[in-house]
Amino acid sequence: MVRLTLILAVFMVCHAAHAERWTVIHAGTLIAEPGSPPLTRQSVIVKDDRIDRVAAGYVELDGARLVDLKDAYVLPGLIDAHVHLGLGGDHAAKRGPETGGDVYRLLDVVENARKTLAAGVTSVRDVGGEGWAVFAMRDAVRAGVFPGPRLFVAGHIIRIGTTEADGSGACHDVGSCRAAVRRQIGMGADWIKLYATCSGSKPCGRESAPPVFLRDEIASVIETAGTRQIPVAAHAHGTAGINAALEAGVRSIEHGSYNDRVSRALFTERGAFYVPTLAVQDNIARDHETASEDMKPVMEGFMRDHPTRVAAAHAAGVKIAAGSDAGVTPHGGNARELWWYVKIGMSAAEALRTATVVNAELLGKQGELGVIAPGAYADIIAVRRNPLDDIAALDAVEFVMAGGHVVKGGCGHYMRSCAP
Secondary structure: OHHHHHHHHHHHHHHHHOOOOEEEEEEEEEOOOEOEOOEEEEEEEEEOOEEEEEEEOOOOOOOOEEEEEEEEEEEEOEEEEEEOOOOOOOOHHHOOHHHOHHHHHHHHHHHHHHHHHHOOEEEEEEOOOOOOHHHHHHHHHHHOOOOOOEEEEOOOOEEEOOOHHHOOOEEOOHHHHHHHHHHHHHHOOOOEEEEOOOOOOOHHHOOOOOOOOOHHHHHHHHHHHHOOOOOEEEEEOOHHHHHHHHHHOOOEEEEOOOOOHHHHHHHHHHOOEEEOOOOHHHHHHHHHOOOOOOOHHHHHHHHHHHHHHHHHHHHOOOEEOOOOOEOOEOOOOOOHHHHHHHHOOOOHHHHHHHOOHHHHHHOOOEOOEOOOOOOOEOOEEEEOOOOOOOHHHHHOOOEEEEOOEEEEOOEOOOEOOOOO
16 A cells, blocks of 8 residues: 555656646737648647647637737748858857867857747758767757757768868768768767868859769768668759769758759759758858959859859759858848748748748658647747738747747747746
């Protein structure tokens, strides 16, 4: 009897510690799946970190927190498929590897993740950095230690290099590239990132440049990643590098500045995704006036051709996935990428879809991310103006829920009850 009483007591304590957490959101206009017609006067019912159901009308549930968004436009949390949370901060920049640079980089990552989440971006794919900071942040967010977007991490970029000083992603032949990929897998990478070309600022990143890796080396990266069912993203500006990476079987092309008709056919044939990072055009336009005379024509080529070729890819049916290159562009300004998509001819609904439904598919998280539907993660944001009329409405996100937790616009704003 004593033993039974003890067992029941332990059960009750554990049950209390894991009590269900219910939230009801009253949505004046609900964009549950971008691309489908919006609904009005809806209730989104959240149980713990998932959406339990969506109901017509304004439902109330005993014991549940109530969030009043009757005057707002409610939509899924945004997904940014190309960020660098370890870039764009002041802490690590002042220190090198011998003076704690990686530890201080974590401060940058935490701050940049905060800005990203506050902007309504509830999931990101971090496509390369240094050290362990982003891995640590991913795990801390999962454990509930720090607030931040859900992270999918590529680790150290697979790049040409022959010495240890070139980084753990450096390789120079099939064998060393296999080893470099396995190092990233050992670190816990969710993705592998490959430099198929150089940066666009270098000759090996120009339109007519060949790929920097040979075809068997690219194939070895994809094959090795495939042993753990890990997808590969390829940074590629020049046409040959884009096409070689697509032919080898990468899941996504990053930047793709000089994609051509062959590229577009390969995208659609292979089902690959195109992450254009068009927001970088703002940087190029800003820096053009002060650039050296030999760089100005290069920058002008990017400004002239990149948006046009993204538009051509979209018209050809290529799956465009939103990625802002935050870290190169400002953290927290992620939605600027969608503004660029509208500028080149997408509808606002199509642009919004790239940062929700399409990116969820890219990440292999269809039905869990990018939609407000039963079983999906409770990643929900709200804005005051209709983003389907003006995509710039996403520059002013007023409410953010991530995994069922209200992280912006909570007590004193839209929540009737402040109970946890």
